[in-house]
Amino acid sequence: xxQASLLDLLPQxxxxxPHPQALGFALESVxxxxxxxxxxxxxxxxxxxxxxVLAGGVVTTLLDHTCGMAVWVKLxxxxxxxxxxxxIDYMRAAEPGLDLLARARCxxxxxxxAFVRAWAYDRTxxxxxxxxxxxxxxxxxxxxxxxxxxxAGGAL
Amino acid sequence: MIxxxxxxxxxLNGIPYARFLGVRAELAGDEMTAILPYxxxxxxxxxxxxxxxxxxxxxxxxxxxxxxxxSERRDSLPRPIGVTVEYLxxxxxxxxxxxxxxxxxxxxxxxVSVEAWQEARSAPIATLHAHFLLAETGA
Numbered sequence: 001x002x003q004a005s006l007l008d009l010l011p012q013x014x015x016x017x018p019h020p021q022a023l024g025f026a027l028e029s030v031x032x033x034x035x036x037x038x039x040x041x042x043x044x045x046x047x048x049x050x051x052x053v054l055a056g057g058v059v060t061t062l063l064d065h066t067c068g069m070a071v072w073v074k075l076x077x078x079x080x081x082x083x084x085x086x087x088i089d090y091m092r093a094a095e096p097g098l099d100l101l102a103r104a105r106c107x108x109x110x111x112x113x114a115f116v117r118a119w120a121y122d123r124t125x126x127x128x129x130x131x132x133x134x135x136x137x138x139x140x141x142x143x144x145x146x147x148x149x150x151x152a153g154g155a156l
Numbered sequence: 157m158i159x160x161x162x163x164x165x166x167x168l169n170g171i172p173y174a175r176f177l178g179v180r181a182e183l184a185g186d187e188m189t190a191i192l193p194y195x196x197x198x199x200x201x202x203x204x205x206x207x208x209x210x211x212x213x214x215x216x217x218x219x220x221x222x223x224x225x226x227s228e229r230r231d232s233l234p235r236p237i238g239v240t241v242e243y244l245x246x247x248x249x250x251x252x253x254x255x256x257x258x259x260x261x262x263x264x265x266x267x268v269s270v271e272a273w274q275e276a277r278s279a280p281i282a283t284l285h286a287h288f289l290l291a292e293t294g295a
Contacts, residue, residue, distance in 0.1 A: 019208035022197040046172040048233050055173035056236045057214025064210040065200075080201075083209040086241045093235070141204070149204040149248045 002030070002076045009078060010035075013069060020065055023058065027069075028101060035069045037062060039100045052096040059100065059120050060088055063132040066102040067116040071136050074106035074114065081114065082140035087133045094129045098122040104132075112138055160226050164188065167225055171218070171233075177211065179218050188226060190219040192252040199249065207247030212272060216241065216254050216284035220268040223256035224288060234266060234288035245281040250274045252281065266290055 007030065014020060014027040014037060023045070028036040039045075039054075039062045047055025064086055071081050094100055103125065104118035118132040119125065141148075161183050168174045168181060177198070180191045192198070192215045200208025217239060224234050254272040261267075270284040 017202050017208070018197045018199040019211060020200070044172045044176045048235075049170050049172065050232060055171070055214065055218075056239070057173060057177070057210070057217050060213045060217065060239065060241075061208060061210025064213065065208070080203075082206075082246065083241075083243050085243065086209070086213060088236075088239045090236050090238070144204065146203040147205075149206055149246060 002073050006072060006076050006078065010069065010072070013072060013078070014065070019061070023061065025062065025065060030073060033070065033074050034103060034105045035066060035073050036101055036103045037066045037069065039102075041097055041099050051093060053093040054096075054100060056090060059090065059094065059130050060086070062100055062102045063088060063104070063118050063120055063130065064134065066104040067106075067118050067132060067134045068136065070104035070106040070116050070118070071114040071138075074109055075138075079139055080141040081136045081138055084113070084135045084137050089131045091128055091130060094120075095122050100129065109138075114138060160186070163229075164222060164226060167222060168218075173214075174218055177215060177218070179215060181222055183226075186226065188219075188223050188255065190215065190222060190254045190256075192254075194249055194251050204246060205249050207249070207252070209241075209243055212243070212247050212252065212282045213239070213241040213284065215252060216270040216272050216282065217286065219254040219270050219272075220256045220284065220286050220288070223258060224261075224266055224268060224290075227258055228261055228266065228290065230291040232291035234290050237265075237287050237289055239284060239286040242283045243281070244283065245279065247281050248274055253277075261290070264290055264292070
């Protein structure tokens with residue numbers, strides 16, 4: 001089980017940054033190394049006006065974000081991380097009107113890389129909307145200082 | 157037949173999530189460039205600051221769908237089946253651009269690649285490969 005310090009920080013990591021905040025992401029639960037996040041259904045996040053289904057991009061972002069949280073829970077500490085690659089299978093459309101949940105677990109950590117799997121679902125975990133597999137780079141700032149991305153032409 | 161530019165504009169305006177992100181597109185002949193203007197709400201890492209990886213992925217997915225709907229006029233939007241995103245560089249707090257290349261369109265499945273960049277086309281920040289299920293024509 002992660003230490004209290006990371007668990008104290010986790011709700012802020014989940015909902016604090018501007019984009020997850022704009023999407024309304026919230027921490028649902030942490031059970032051992034499994035993290036669950038919730039994204040509330042919203043009209044402005046619809047991807048197909050005909051079916052009123054949430055956009056694939058929302059599912060992608062929720063899965064990416066949940067995977068990142070699972071890495072920090074596994075590390076049991078905060079450090080800069082960045083998504084290296086993300087593969088998603090969309091098995092079915094999310095049901096209109098229902099919140100979307102995502103559950104992720106980091107199943108392997110090396111010195112530089114974290115490997116994560118995640119599932120998105122609405123009604124029940126047994127009927128997933130999407131599955132994700134991702135790899136994250138650890139200590140991804142490579143010595144970059146806060147604000148580094150603001151300096152045009154700076155190290156990438 | 158409606159003009160491709162008008163079709164593209166009504167497509168993007170008709171997708172609430174594309175409006176939420178602020179995605180626009182420009183056409184030069186049949187070549188489309190999708191544009192994601194910078195907005196603070198797109199930030200995932202406030203320290204650097206960097207765009208959220210999900211935003212970059214979602215933007216490229218919309219680019220692929222928009223390109224498909226220009227080249228393949230169908231009644232309904234294509235539905236993604238599988239998407240692979242490679243992140244190459246951190247997304248800076250700048251406008252992001254993307255272009256899609258439709259690799260193959262079959263009767264039901266289309267394969268599309270997308271590249272996204274910011275300051276230089278030769279230094280992409282991410283690439284996406286996706287396959288979509290197409291609406292049956294005339295269905």
